[in-house]
Amino acid sequence: MDIRAIAAALLGGAMLVAAGPAKAESVLKVKPSGDVKILDPMLGSDSMARNFGYMIYDTLFAVDDKLAIKPQMVEAWETSADGKVWTFVLRGGLTFSDGQPLTADDVIASLKRWSVNDSLGQQLNQRGAAWQAVDARTFRLTLTSPWGMVLDALGKPGAPVPFIMPARIASTTPPNQPVTDHTGSGPFVFKKDEWMAGARLVFTKNPAYVPRAEAPAGFSGGKVAKVDRVEWLIIPDQQTALNALMKGEIDISEELSGDLIPLAKKSKEIVLARQDEIGVAQQIRINSIQPPFDNPKLRQALLHAVDGADFLAAVIDDPDLGRPCRSFYVCSSPYFTEAGFPKFDLAKAKALLREAGYDGTPVVLLDAAENPNIHAFTTVADELLKSIGFKTDLQAMDWATVVARRASKEPVGKGGWSIFISGPGGLDMMEPVSHLGLRSNCEKAWFGWPCDAEIETMRTAFADLSDKEQRQALAAKIQARAAETVPYVPIGVQYQIRAHQANLTGLLTPPAPVYWNIARR
Secondary structure, eight states, rough: OOHHHHHHHHHHSSSSOTTTTOOOOOOEEEEOOSOOOOOOSSSSSHHHHHHHHHHHHOOOOEEESSEEEESSEEEEEEEESSSSSSEEEEEEETTTTTBBBBBHHHHHHHHHHHHHHOOHHHHHHHHTOEEOSSSSSEEEOOOOSTTTTTHHHHHHHSOOOOOOOOOOHHTTTOTSSSSSSSOOOOSSEOOOOGGGGTTEEEEETTTTTTSSSSSHHHHHHOOOOOEEEEEOOOOOOOOHHHHHHHHTTTEEEEEOOOOGGGHHTTTTEEEEESSSSOOOEEEEEOSOOOOOOOOTHHHHHHHHHOOOOHHHHHHSSSSGEEEOOOHHHHHHHOOOTTTTTOOHHEEEEEEHHHTOOOOOOOEEEEEEEEHHHHHHHHHHHHHHHHTTTTEEEEEEEEEHHHHHTOOOSSOOOGTOOOEEEOEEEEEEEEGGOOOHHHHHGGGGGSSTOOHHHHHHHHHHHHHOOOOOOHHHHHHHHHHHHHHHHHHHEEEOOOOEEEEEEEEEEEOOOOSSSSOOEEEHH
């Protein structure tokens, strides 16, 4: 037998024969910020599903470390003079993790499935998006009217991300049902046979993946897997995770809580740094379709009652770790404005409750008790609501249960909900078109399902503007309208702190954690 075949058999077996030196498998052990219950990043806006997606799928375009759109799976593209026809050519040699070639048909099926659940994808469809495979590597998009955000849509980094999966999966799995086959196009392979729900997810290096030649930057460039195996270990207790990190039992702990930062700083073997430079947009998400918050005056009451500084003070004592944003746009957004945003006013909040004729319907708060930030914010919200006259029902659960429960549109007495706290990535809150929280397109909106035709009309108009000043003016008008409809209540931006072993190199800081390019010294 060929010596290379023998070596391959030994390395692929359950045991290694100690007849000679063999390269040990390199393993990166990570405590992610939460558990992954939805193994389909196209299904919705769950951040853990998005992070899972970046492990095993790739995208046509991606943002770099300066948020500029760069080609990823695409090699070249061109646009017609009228802006209605876009033609794209894929890089050569692209394959899926099962070794099958990746073609234009796979791209089209993936984008059609993604577009149903994504705001930018929906806007593409509203412009009559028609996809055509020209040949195996070339595909064409034809619109009924030009749109300036085509590349922004195809390269959007926020959930749901337009990841590329095989057409046999994308075309046969409805957009509202999770995929069961996780054959991917990215740098790692999900080992479903080693998945232990609530305990561990395992990824191995994808030998079929061909990275770009450029250096990695943000989500773009060469996605080189420098370890053989990545294990996500679900450790709900932050102190337990930090202890494991300090003992060298894990390599990375995502989203370290503020109270543990001083302890982590004492170790010379641990490095602390921001996970990204944009932060997460902490917010109170409100169920707009069920009492009591189907009444806009009660939503306005909550908006007047929330002081973001009070919420942030419950979890951080360092101003470098977060700050309030009196805006529906994240603090770092070029469209950040306080126009129309009401001042903190508890008296006004109480008056709005009286005007609305609040009848005592309980406010059900979903409390992800194992998450220190969410638990603290939810506790503050509970006390605040009671102080202005609401009756509350605080229900403790884990984040995975919150993710499942928030999809319910039932009344609170039948398993529904009124409020949950969430921190979507700041990129999802930058501008009106892709803004996860501002979307007010009723059944297609994010959880809470705000419904307002005026906001939707202005969001659509925003995408047709090219002048920055005109865009900023319209963004301010959208904010003013949102202060009336209150799709959610902003708290502020919070920077996630990542702790890792000092011997790791190559950690990147895009707006979601990624695990390519990481190696040991």
